[in-house]
Amino acid sequence: MKERLMLGIETSCDETSAAVVADGQSVRSLVTYSQIAIHQAFGGVVPEVASRQHVAVITRTVEQALTEANVQLSQLDGIAVTCGPGLLGALLVGLSAAKGYALVSGLPFFPVHHIAGHVAAAGLEAQWRPPMLCLVVSGGHTELLVVDENFRFQRLGGTVDDAAGEAYDKVARLCGLNYPGGPEIDKLAAQGNPDALDLPRSFLDSEELSFSFSGLKSAVANRLEKARRNHEYLPVEDICASFQQAVLDVLVTKTSQAAKKTGLRRIVVAGGVAANRGLRQAMTQLACRADLEIFFPNPVYCTDNGAMIAAAGSHMMKAGRHGTLDVNAYANLSFAEWQNLTS
Amino acid sequence: MAILVMDTATEVLATGLIVEENILVSAVSSTPRGHSTALAPLLQSILQSGRTTPHQLKKIVVGVGPGSYTGVRMAVSMAKSMAMALEIPLLPVSTLTALAYAAVPLIDKGPFLLLPLLYARRGRAFGALYQGAGDGLEVLAPESVQPISEWSSLATRAVQDRQNQVKLVMIHDFPDAQADEIPQFATSIHLKSNQERLPRGLWLASQTVRPMMREEIHEVLPNYMLEVEAQVRLRERGAARFGNGLES
Numbered sequence: 001m002k003e004r005l006m007l008g009i010e011t012s013c014d015e016t017s018a019a020v021v022a023d024g025q026s027v028r029s030l031v032t033y034s035q036i037a038i039h040q041a042f043g044g045v046v047p048e049v050a051s052r053q054h055v056a057v058i059t060r061t062v063e064q065a066l067t068e069a070n071v072q073l074s075q076l077d078g079i080a081v082t083c084g085p086g087l088l089g090a091l092l093v094g095l096s097a098a099k100g101y102a103l104v105s106g107l108p109f110f111p112v113h114h115i116a117g118h119v120a121a122a123g124l125e126a127q128w129r130p131p132m133l134c135l136v137v138s139g140g141h142t143e144l145l146v147v148d149e150n151f152r153f154q155r156l157g158g159t160v161d162d163a164a165g166e167a168y169d170k171v172a173r174l175c176g177l178n179y180p181g182g183p184e185i186d187k188l189a190a191q192g193n194p195d196a197l198d199l200p201r202s203f204l205d206s207e208e209l210s211f212s213f214s215g216l217k218s219a220v221a222n223r224l225e226k227a228r229r230n231h232e233y234l235p236v237e238d239i240c241a242s243f244q245q246a247v248l249d250v251l252v253t254k255t256s257q258a259a260k261k262t263g264l265r266r267i268v269v270a271g272g273v274a275a276n277r278g279l280r281q282a283m284t285q286l287a288c289r290a291d292l293e294i295f296f297p298n299p300v301y302c303t304d305n306g307a308m309i310a311a312a313g314s315h316m317m318k319a320g321r322h323g324t325l326d327v328n329a330y331a332n333l334s335f336a337e338w339q340n341l342t343s
Numbered sequence: 344m345a346i347l348v349m350d351t352a353t354e355v356l357a358t359g360l361i362v363e364e365n366i367l368v369s370a371v372s373s374t375p376r377g378h379s380t381a382l383a384p385l386l387q388s389i390l391q392s393g394r395t396t397p398h399q400l401k402k403i404v405v406g407v408g409p410g411s412y413t414g415v416r417m418a419v420s421m422a423k424s425m426a427m428a429l430e431i432p433l434l435p436v437s438t439l440t441a442l443a444y445a446a447v448p449l450i451d452k453g454p455f456l457l458l459p460l461l462y463a464r465r466g467r468a469f470g471a472l473y474q475g476a477g478d479g480l481e482v483l484a485p486e487s488v489q490p491i492s493e494w495s496s497l498a499t500r501a502v503q504d505r506q507n508q509v510k511l512v513m514i515h516d517f518p519d520a521q522a523d524e525i526p527q528f529a530t531s532i533h534l535k536s537n538q539e540r541l542p543r544g545l546w547l548a549s550q551t552v553r554p555m556m557r558e559e560i561h562e563v564l565p566n567y568m569l570e571v572e573a574q575v576r577l578r579e580r581g582a583a584r585f586g587n588g589l590e591s
Contacts, residue, residue, distance in 0.1 A: 046573045048412060052564075055416045059423045060561045073428050089413045092379055096417045099383040100424030104397040325383035 004077040008310025011054045011094030012086025018062040019306035020069035024314030029068035030307045033057045051089035058097045080313020083111035084330030091329035110313035111323040113338040121297035121308035122268040133264040138271035139165035151315035153335040157209030167213035185240045192241030199246040248282040266293045275299040346402045348545040351378045351418035352410025352438040359542025360393040368392045369542035404549040406438040408566045409469035415565040432554030439471045445544025446514045460515040495526035
């Protein structure tokens, strides 16, 4: 059977990314212009700066992705683009450009939910075997979902306050580590004592599939303040290890509860934090213990990228779920709302 | 020769298809926050009404502002991707110049000055001053962002310099809530009451700009005219720290 090529475009935050993916699985090209260096000076992403940067590089990014995949627009089978959730101005750049390509080529158009893209990353250069339970952990999201054979999602639960990745960034700042803080904490945690600090684990004893990381972040801040007042030395490795352990305990327990509740044996762990070595280790241990199959995207596809959006578009195409060129961009977008955008 | 024009820099979304030097079909819309959903379907519909396929297009004209940042980026992003995909030239035109050309038919006869002003908050407006010259327009004051009072006195002086023998037409997009900030001139037209002419204004304005091809298309950007505030603050902090050669 002829392979189906999808162009994927992602501009929901601070990466301008485009990719060509065959059959939702094989990455033919992936080009990403990261703005991290630009936003570092501000200590976080400035939405208007991000949008200006996207419009400056969008067509170059797409052209490079097509060139590297050695295909022309007319040889593609569809165009996929993130339509939300994300920074509205940033999303609109990718969405408008994608509509332009779709309009002139007449190709089918697939508006993709950003989180659905993170989940689809698990099928890149790997087997895609829904239905699956999904744990999506990133700077903006911490969610437990179920994805079915038609690439439809059901949300089981999520964070009630901060996302896990957000807590990582805040704790990293408290420890004086560089932005983005996740990888730094992960590295230092491996050398520290996870029992050094007694930190809270929210919802651990409840059956509710919810997360809360705001209290954990405050507990770290209070403990550091106490240590400062008492002239007590706390090795940064121990702070990182204790914090990471508290996050992992909650993520693993809730995923395990969700697996029991849904009866699903296959689990996808996706999102920026899925590249975290500590999380990978803890989830792999859970899989052994509970006889579950666990799928992690390749770390290069864990951060925001066009390939995951192309893969999601391919799954939508297979399920016959097309979008139209009047679709909007959404700063907030539930799975139900997104699923209503396509027919 | 078919030319597609579009502009989303103001509250008026303007699209048009020009064939053989005439507007064959055009469509405008001024639904608040509606540009993102309306732009692509409007382009599809005018192409369809004009029985023109995208591949028959020879040029694309896009208004690059100044204006609403999020708004202007939509048409610029779409026009860039369309021109790249079709391998045709892209003509970036000033939205202010297009507004000025769109207002020319409102003037009966005699010498005239045109002052397009787009509200830029905090008592400021993006603007430019043009005077009629033959079939075209001559720039008297280039595009910039100025206090509204500055635009007002600049235009008044220009009229006085011509011994009041010239008609001044202001075209603006001031919102109702800012009506008291509108400079008082005899002829003042709200953009929306002349929106049907904006596609033609874009096309006329495009005749004065150089077409961008291939690599140059990547470089086409909105004319923001104002820096991002966070960048200004960052620079000011840097200047405060290093301005006198000493760390403060």
